[in-house]
Amino acid sequence: VSQSRYCTEKIIEFNDLAGHEKYYKCTAKQLATNFLDYVAIVINSGSGMQLMTREHISLAYSLRIPIFIIYTKIDTTPTNIYEINLEYIKTFYKNKMNLNIVVVSPETSISSLIGKYGKSCDIVPLFPISNVVGTGLAQVKGFLISLNKTIIYKEAETQSANFLIHRTYQVQGIGIVLSGVMSSGVIRRNDTLYIGLS
Numbered sequence: 180v181s182q183s184r185y186c187t188e189k190i191i192e193f194n195d196l197a198g199h200e201k202y203y204k205c206t207a208k209q210l211a212t213n214f215l216d217y218v219a220i221v222i223n224s225g226s227g228m229q230l231m232t233r234e235h236i237s238l239a240y241s242l243r244i245p246i247f248i249i250y251t252k253i254d255t256t257p258t259n260i261y262e263i264n265l266e267y268i269k270t271f272y273k274n275k276m277n278l279n280i281v282v283v284s285p286e287t288s289i290s291s292l293i294g295k296y297g298k299s300c301d302i303v304p305l306f307p308i309s310n311v312v313g314t315g316l317a318q319v320k321g322f323l324i325s326l327n328k329t330i331i332y333k334e335a336e337t338q339s340a341n342f343l344i345h346r347t348y349q350v351q352g353i354g355i356v357l358s359g360v361m362s363s364g365v366i367r368r369n370d371t372l373y374i375g376l377s
Contacts, residue, residue: 340364
């Protein structure tokens, strides 16, 4: 994310997860184990919510990860289709999760929105954007830069070391290399660790 008037220094890491049904298990595993602060759901304003979109929303909601929506391709979507699909999204969130969609416009105060948004909140920000024309992109950038962490990593560092192994690699000249996520604690050189199922 490029720098703006919202902050002078921030690193934002993105995890691009698969949307296709074929990779649902992979997406579910990544959502559950990657310690994500937020989930962005990308919805095409022309085609609306698909079956897998609803599955991914339900999964993120069940994991209590705050969600926001990127509502794309608004420059090519007829107004009536845009409104119909938007109304369906609002109804879905209200009926299934008792959450309210907040459509973000250029007039929306990002700082005010951030003050209401986070874990256990009842709103879902929706950003109508066009990557071609650039509509809404400034609001998305300002929002991302203003977000705060929902996971307190300093607290996790004081707990016992727990490293979740996702993959193993055999590297010539080195041996076995483990890849995964450090869920708690700190590992230092010469530490003795135990490998097993949690």
